[in-house]
Amino acid sequence: NYDLFKLACRVSAKRLFPNFSFLDAPFNKSYYKEGHPETEVAYMGCRTRVLGNTFDKNNEITYGRGNLSFTSINLPRIAINSKGNIEWFFEELERKMELVTKQLLDRFQIQASKTVRNFPFLMGQGIWIGSDKLSTDDKIGEVLKHGTLSVGFIGLAEALVALTGSHHGQTVESRNLGLEIVGFMRDYLDRLSKEKQLNFTLLATPAEGLSGRFLRIDRKKYGVIPGVTDRDYYTNGFHIPVYFPLSAYEKIQIEAPYHALTNAGHITYIELDGDPNKNLEAFEKVIRTMKESGIGYGSINHPVDRDPVCGYNGIIDDECPGCGRKEKDGPIKFDRIRRITGYLVGTLDRFNDAKRAEVADRVKHNV
Numbered sequence: 359n360y361d362l363f364k365l366a367c368r369v370s371a372k373r374l375f376p377n378f379s380f381l382d383a384p385f386n387k388s389y390y391k392e393g394h395p396e397t398e399v400a401y402m403g404c405r406t407r408v409l410g411n412t413f414d415k416n417n418e419i420t421y422g423r424g425n426l427s428f429t430s431i432n433l434p435r436i437a438i439n440s441k442g443n444i445e446w447f448f449e450e451l452e453r454k455m456e457l458v459t460k461q462l463l464d465r466f467q468i469q470a471s472k473t474v475r476n477f478p479f480l481m482g483q484g485i486w487i488g489s490d491k492l493s494t495d496d497k498i499g500e501v502l503k504h505g506t507l508s509v510g511f512i513g514l515a516e517a518l519v520a521l522t523g524s525h526h527g528q529t530v531e532s533r534n535l536g537l538e539i540v541g542f543m544r545d546y547l548d549r550l551s552k553e554k555q556l557n558f559t560l561l562a563t564p565a566e567g568l569s570g571r572f573l574r575i576d577r578k579k580y581g582v583i584p585g586v587t588d589r590d591y592y593t594n595g596f597h598i599p600v601y602f603p604l605s606a607y608e609k610i611q612i613e614a615p616y617h618a619l620t621n622a623g624h625i626t627y628i629e630l631d632g633d634p635n636k637n638l639e640a641f642e643k644v645i646r647t648m649k650e651s652g653i654g655y656g657s658i659n660h661p662v663d664r665d666p667v668c669g670y671n672g673i674i675d676d677e678c679p680g681c682g683r684k685e686k687d688g689p690i691k692f693d694r695i696r697r698i699t700g701y702l703v704g705t706l707d708r709f710n711d712a713k714r715a716e717v718a719d720r721v722k723h724n725v
């Protein structure tokens with residue numbers, strides 16, 4: 359299937375999709391049974407992943423289930439409040455994990471009290487595991503246990519700066535501490551899953567709205583803290599900040615171990631300069647490096663511009679290479695397609711300020 363892989367690279371280099379799911383990553387491969395496509399990992403576009411099943415080990419599959427709800431923890435806030443006391447940070451993080459998982463359970467109880475009648479497609483048509491054996495007025499609580507309850511997190515990078523003065527792209531100490539923090543959250547959820555016989559999982563939150571919202575609340579409360587609240591957004595999940603320069607290889611090496619820990623979903627992005635159609639070898643090299651490094655889900659960002667007047671597709675600076683027109687010459691603007699938390703947007707005008715600031719800050723990663 360090497361020809362198909364090459365074709366996928368070519369399409370993605372032109373259109374930003376497909377993304378790449380790595381079925382060979384150890385934490386995905388361990389579920390895979392030959393001849394059973396339902397045991398293959400399938401990521402949702404934005405990154406969410408449902409595969410393991412503590413409630414029913416015979417149904418560790420992708421089909422017929424999904425995420426029931428998720429709630430995200432503001433890591434930078436806990437780190438700011440800890441005033442550099444790492445022991446207190448972990449104690450407070452545990453308290454927040456307790457709070458969030460209680461809230462997820464509360465919400466689950468409400469969902470569990472519904473009947474098949476409330477979900478005529480999902481349950482009524484037997485899409486969800488076990489729902490085919492239920493009648494219209496049966497409660498869905500028992501079959502819902504196949505779903506996942508996820509705790510997400512945001513701003514590992516800013517939390518590390520608040521704790522140690524550097525993020526995980528900058529020092530080995532912060533790299534280790536970052537893994538310790540995210541590993542702590544995962545252990546907590548694994549323990550709780552066993553105890554409750556439910557699926558509590560850990561998510562590197564996509565945070566299209568939250569990255570700006572948490573930041574605004576914290577800046578009001580704590581003021582501008584360099585490297586923590588001095589931009590208009592918190593960095594997503596475990597990502598290295600978009601403005602920090604490092605090579606594609608380094609970024610992949612630093613982020614890969616977090617993929618193994620975040621069993622509810624994860625993604626690593628690499629930003630390539632120029633038109634990757636003209637350098638498909640570099641594109642393929644990045645995808646292969648992801649595969650070799652234990653990335654679960656990855657994608658390459660690059661600028662895709664389009665002139666709606668003449669249909670030219672590629673990189674457009676001031677002047678369209680297709681027809682020579684300039685944006686300021688007329689009312690019709692060039693489309694500038696960018697990826698924001700998994701989704702493609704045709705123009706940045708319509709997106710929120712925090713994400714626009716994040717896009718403007720992105721630096722390219724050398725191959």
Ligand SMILES: [Zn+2]
Nearest residue numbers: 665668678681
């Ligand atoms: Zn044109």
